[in-house]
Amino acid sequence: MNETLGVIFIVIGVGFDFFGCLGLLRLPDVYNRLQAATKCVTLGTCSILFGLILYKGFGPAGIKAVLCIIFLLLTSPVAAHALARGAHKSGVKLCKGSVCDKYEEDKK
Amino acid sequence: MKSRIILFCLAFLVWVLLTWPVDPQHLAVGIFVCGLAAFITGDMFVKRPHAFKQASRYLWFLYYTPLFIWECIKANIDVAYRVIHPDLPIKPGIIKIKTKLKSDTALTFLANSITLTPGTMSVDIDEDEGILYIHWINVQDQDIRKATEIIAGKFERILARIFE
Known part of the structure; x- marks a missing residue:
């Protein structure tokens, strides 16, 4: 039973990872791409690790998977934040359809 | 000092989970490494140690x-x-x-x-x-x-x- 559930979670995770990569290709500029990359890939990977916990139980592998989930949730938003800030500081413009850019206004 | 103790406990917990199952050799190395890390960086980790005591x-x-x-x-x-x-x-x-x-x-x-x-x-x-x-x-x-x-x-x- 647990193994079936584990496989289901792993399949869901792979699906979300796929959507994240598709977003990387389809969305127009670096900020939108980061949105897809952080959200989908974080939850997708967490889902895969959660599936692993269900599949393997709380053995050595399961406990490491728990740690990985915690560190992923803590670090991947920070990485996205740093990338977005760096991109904006080095002058990457928002894509054409953008509505507003308050950050640019405040910097002047 | 309190900040160092909190950091040591957290780091040691992560170490034990990483090196599961428990083994005396790993524990000895872990105590040494966590102690060193807590000694060097401990005073930057927690600014208000009393906050850790409040259950709410x-x-x-x-x-x-x-x-x-x-x-x-x-x-x-x-x-x-x-x-x-x-x-x-x-x-x-x-x-x-x-x-x-x-x-x-x-x-x-x-x-x-x-x-x-x-x-x-x-x-x-x-x-x-x-x-x-x-x-x-x-x-x-x-x-x-x-x-x-x-x-x-x-x-x-x-x-x-x-x-x-």
Whole structure:
């Protein structure tokens, strides 16, 4: 039973990872791409690790998977934040359809 | 000193979990390494050690976790929908919101929560005035007060009780 559930979670995770990569290709500029990359890939990977916990139980592998989930949730938003800030500081413009850019206004 | 002890306990817990199953050799190395790390960097880790003793903070954290996971799943379905939709329904922009949170940890968690919730990602932060710059994939409102309510309203109150 647990193994079936584990496989289901792993399949869901792979699906979300796929959507994240598709977003990387389809969305127009670096900020939108980061949105897809952080959200989908974080939850997708967490889902895969959660599936692993269900599949393997709380053995050595399961406990490491728990740690990985915690560190992923803590670090991947920070990485996205740093990338977005760096991109904006080095002058990457928002894509054409953008509505507003308050950050640019405040910097002047 | 209290800050060092807290850091040592946390680091040692992570070490034990990493080297599971427990083994005396690993434990000895772990005590040495965690002790060294706690001795060198300990005074930067916790500014207010007394906050760790208050039980209500842990209870609010337990309430915050499922809420956060639910928002996270919603965010994923939202982004996946936008990505596979043939017309690519996005209306991106960078807006700013104002937060009442003051402490570093609370601001970090708020920025992280915003990044993992539907359509928003924090770009920069102005600590002195409590202003966060948010990239929003589907801008609903450019007004600072309404945007704050939509984006941060849910988390701000809970995070204030956990970290402030």
